[in-house]
Amino acid sequence: MERIKKAFLKDSSVNVLSSFLAVAVGLIVGFVILLISNPSQAAGGFGAILRGGFADMRSMGQVLYIATPIIMTGLSVGFAARTGLFNIGASGQFIMGAYAAILVGVKCSAFLPGITLCIAAMIAAMIAGAVWGSISGMLKAYCNVNEVIACIMMNYIGMYLVNFLIVHTVFDSLRNQSMSVPGNANLPKLGLDLIFRDGNSASSANGGIFVAVIMAVVIYIILEKTTFGFELKACGFNRDAAKYAGINEHRSIVYSMAIAGALAGLGGALLYLAGAGNRIDVVDVLAPEGFNGIPVALLGLNNPIGIIFSGFLIAYLTIGGFNMQLYDFAPQVIEIIIAIIIYFSAFALLLKNYIELWRMRGHRKPAAPEAEEAAT
Amino acid sequence: MSMLYFLIQQTMFFSIPLLIVALGGMFSERSGVINIALEGIMIMGAFSGILFISSYQEALPGQPVLILAVLIAAAAGVLISLTHAYASINMKANQVISGTAINMFAAAFAIYVARMIRTVQQIPFVNQFRIGEVPVMSKIPVIGPMFFQNTYLTTYLGFLILIASALVLYKTRFGLRLRACGEHPQAADSVGINVYKMRYAGVMISGALAGIGGLVFVIPTSTNFNATVSGYGFLALAVLIFGQWRPGRILGSAFFFGFMKAVASSYSGIAVLQDLPIPSNVYKMVPYLSTLIILAFTSRKSMAPKAAGIPYDKGSR
Numbered sequence: 001m002e003r004i005k006k007a008f009l010k011d012s013s014v015n016v017l018s019s020f021l022a023v024a025v026g027l028i029v030g031f032v033i034l035l036i037s038n039p040s041q042a043a044g045g046f047g048a049i050l051r052g053g054f055a056d057m058r059s060m061g062q063v064l065y066i067a068t069p070i071i072m073t074g075l076s077v078g079f080a081a082r083t084g085l086f087n088i089g090a091s092g093q094f095i096m097g098a099y100a101a102i103l104v105g106v107k108c109s110a111f112l113p114g115i116t117l118c119i120a121a122m123i124a125a126m127i128a129g130a131v132w133g134s135i136s137g138m139l140k141a142y143c144n145v146n147e148v149i150a151c152i153m154m155n156y157i158g159m160y161l162v163n164f165l166i167v168h169t170v171f172d173s174l175r176n177q178s179m180s181v182p183g184n185a186n187l188p189k190l191g192l193d194l195i196f197r198d199g200n201s202a203s204s205a206n207g208g209i210f211v212a213v214i215m216a217v218v219i220y221i222i223l224e225k226t227t228f229g230f231e232l233k234a235c236g237f238n239r240d241a242a243k244y245a246g247i248n249e250h251r252s253i254v255y256s257m258a259i260a261g262a263l264a265g266l267g268g269a270l271l272y273l274a275g276a277g278n279r280i281d282v283v284d285v286l287a288p289e290g291f292n293g294i295p296v297a298l299l300g301l302n303n304p305i306g307i308i309f310s311g312f313l314i315a316y317l318t319i320g321g322f323n324m325q326l327y328d329f330a331p332q333v334i335e336i337i338i339a340i341i342i343y344f345s346a347f348a349l350l351l352k353n354y355i356e357l358w359r360m361r362g363h364r365k366p367a368a369p370e371a372e373e374a375a376t
Numbered sequence: 377m378s379m380l381y382f383l384i385q386q387t388m389f390f391s392i393p394l395l396i397v398a399l400g401g402m403f404s405e406r407s408g409v410i411n412i413a414l415e416g417i418m419i420m421g422a423f424s425g426i427l428f429i430s431s432y433q434e435a436l437p438g439q440p441v442l443i444l445a446v447l448i449a450a451a452a453g454v455l456i457s458l459t460h461a462y463a464s465i466n467m468k469a470n471q472v473i474s475g476t477a478i479n480m481f482a483a484a485f486a487i488y489v490a491r492m493i494r495t496v497q498q499i500p501f502v503n504q505f506r507i508g509e510v511p512v513m514s515k516i517p518v519i520g521p522m523f524f525q526n527t528y529l530t531t532y533l534g535f536l537i538l539i540a541s542a543l544v545l546y547k548t549r550f551g552l553r554l555r556a557c558g559e560h561p562q563a564a565d566s567v568g569i570n571v572y573k574m575r576y577a578g579v580m581i582s583g584a585l586a587g588i589g590g591l592v593f594v595i596p597t598s599t600n601f602n603a604t605v606s607g608y609g610f611l612a613l614a615v616l617i618f619g620q621w622r623p624g625r626i627l628g629s630a631f632f633f634g635f636m637k638a639v640a641s642s643y644s645g646i647a648v649l650q651d652l653p654i655p656s657n658v659y660k661m662v663p664y665l666s667t668l669i670i671l672a673f674t675s676r677k678s679m680a681p682k683a684a685g686i687p688y689d690k691g692s693r
Contacts, residue, residue: 033488037488037492086472088610139668139671139672143671143672143673143675143676144675144676144677144678145668145671145672145675146617146675146678146680148613148614148617149613149614149617149618149667149671150668150671152610152611152613152614153614153664153665153667153668154664154668156607156661156664157661157664157665157668160657160658160660160661160664161657161661163657164655164657164658167655167657284660286607291479294472294476295476295477295480298470298472298473298476330487330488330491330492330497332484332485332487332488332491333484333488334484335480335481335483335484336481336484336485336488338480339477339478339480339481339484340477340481342473342474342476342477342480343459343463343473343474343477343478343481345473346463346467346469346470346473346474346477347463347467347469350467350468350469
């Protein structure tokens with residue numbers, strides 16, 4: 001037992017090591033790009049990226065604010081991936097949740113006092129996201145529709161549906177946006193805006209980050225410590241084997257997608273209830289937060305706790321990108337860096353194989369078969 | 377009748393890029409590599425093609441510029457797809473990861489380079505490629521106005537690629553070997569086929585076609601390129617699955633989707649639809665909704681390549 005534990009610990013340390021290597025390569029390439037495009041400003045610009053979220057207290061607050069929704073969509077994608085499903089539909093689930101939260105916030109403010117309004121809005125968002133996710137799940141489980149195509153279609157259907165519903169329920173026709181929610185529907189600031197500020201300009205940090213972290217822990221417990229989570233994972237590893245073991249694999253797929261949808265939907269609520277003046281624009285563009293969840297999940301190796309850190313890392317770099325504009329660089333260099341980090345994190349398996357080989361030479365022990373599936 | 381002609385001409389603008397890109401995806405997936413990077417490759421192709429057009433459109437006449445731009449878009453697509461091939465074939469990486477990385481990289485790269493060399497991210501170009509009437513052919517009743525008026529060279533390129541793809545996939549030794557690598561790479565290897573090489577070929581063909589598709593998508597629908605292909609890469613992925621990884625069915629699904637899209641975008645010009653009390657957002661939803669409903673009834677038996685998404689490891693034979 002002890003030996004297995006040790007091997008596992010080593011495996012996870014290899015994962016962390018390969019992630020760090022990927023980050024280093026990404027940053028180096030980013031620096032080279034800066035050097036090519038403008039050598040004289042490159043050092044200053046790169047310094048701004050590295051300082052990133054630590055530039056001042058306000059930037060640190062913004063890191064928390066930006067990390068919140070992408071941690072949620074990252075959890076959504078990561079959770080689905082652990083159960084063998086590729087949830088590319090987080091965008092649709094996200095916007096459905098956002099709409100539900102705004103609807104409850106605007107329409108129920110008369111009879112839900114204080115914080116209960118905010119809680120009700122979040123619950124509504126989770127339900128809306130779960131419904132949207134479970135539709136893709138049902139199509140997959142009962143009609144054998146590939147979940148990727150179902151999710152892509154549901155993204156567009158959700159976007160147009162939300163545009164339609166906003167115009168008919170909570171429309172601000174002057175701005176062509178949704179209405180803003182009353183103050184008590186917003187997430188409480190918990191004093192974070194007082195801590196994370198730069199002089200008079202407060203950051204948008206709010207209690208949402210705690211909700212996101214708590215959800216990550218809950219998902220970790222579901223996946224690692226419960227029979228329910230084990231059944232969902234078993235369906236992901238091998239659907240037929242799970243069925244043979246007496247697990248209802250159809251139901252498991254629907255549950256997985258519903259939970260993934262609820263997470264993305266809650267992400268929508270956390271962004272639009274952040275009290276930062278966000279409203280849903282009535283335009284024909286898919287919510288980018290949903291797609292941004294994919295890199296967060298990949299970088300966090302689909303591990304809920306890893307996803308918290310990767311969400312923070314991407315938010316940190318994003319803030320660095322904002323600050324870098326002072327040096328006349330387009331902030332897209334950050335996305336290039338993140339893309340390269342993700343690309344090289346895909347090589348984790350190779351690194352792992354080398355370490356495995358090296359370990360085998362040392363101990364004359366066969367390689368653990370888990371090494372391969374952990375990387376997928 | 378003129379309404380029908382207009383609808384069909386519109387359908388071409390939506391369907392042809394979907395067709396080309398989905399066929400590209402087909403080559404990659406039939407060789408055993410899932411290509412979720414289609415969106416990013418489209419952006420790279422469109423970006424380099426449009427950049428070329430905007431720089432040389434005064435120096436050269438319309439159609440030659442277009443042909444050169446298509447070649448450049450294809451080359452850019454091949455180049456970026458090589459990174460996907462390297463990660464998923466040599467490095468045996470998770471194929472979704474490098475695809476996502478390419479999607480993210482392409483959009484950022486197109487904006488960054490455009491802003492660095494032109495200070496704004498939009499790249500304008502003059503659309504001098506529209507062919508009002510194809511000589512002789514446009515005079516044919518019914519077919520003439522449908523296919524040979526208000527058209528682009530790229531439309532015919534799309535059909536050419538379709539025919540070539542079907543021939544290559546089903547009538548050549550290369551196509552047979554490619555399909556074998558996507559179904560059972562171990563068996564293919566045991567009879568002396570180089571699986572890595574075939575998969576590289578599949579991914580590179582998909583890169584070339586997706587690059588062309590990106591350019592073909594932008595040219596008829598816009599006069600400036602804004603570093604986006606509006607999710608058409610993902611839609612092409614959907615068309616590929618809808619088309620069950622087969623050229624004929626891909627053609628059918630691309631045109632089904634394109635026609636629905638054309639109706640949704642020009643319904644206000646159709647008297648019957650205009651009078652119905654249905655809001656525009658519902659019309660816009662119809663292409664996606666109808667695809668999903670059809671899939672729900674027809675997906676019982678999926679014909680996905682069996683080895684798609686699984687890195688080939690010689691040791692596991």
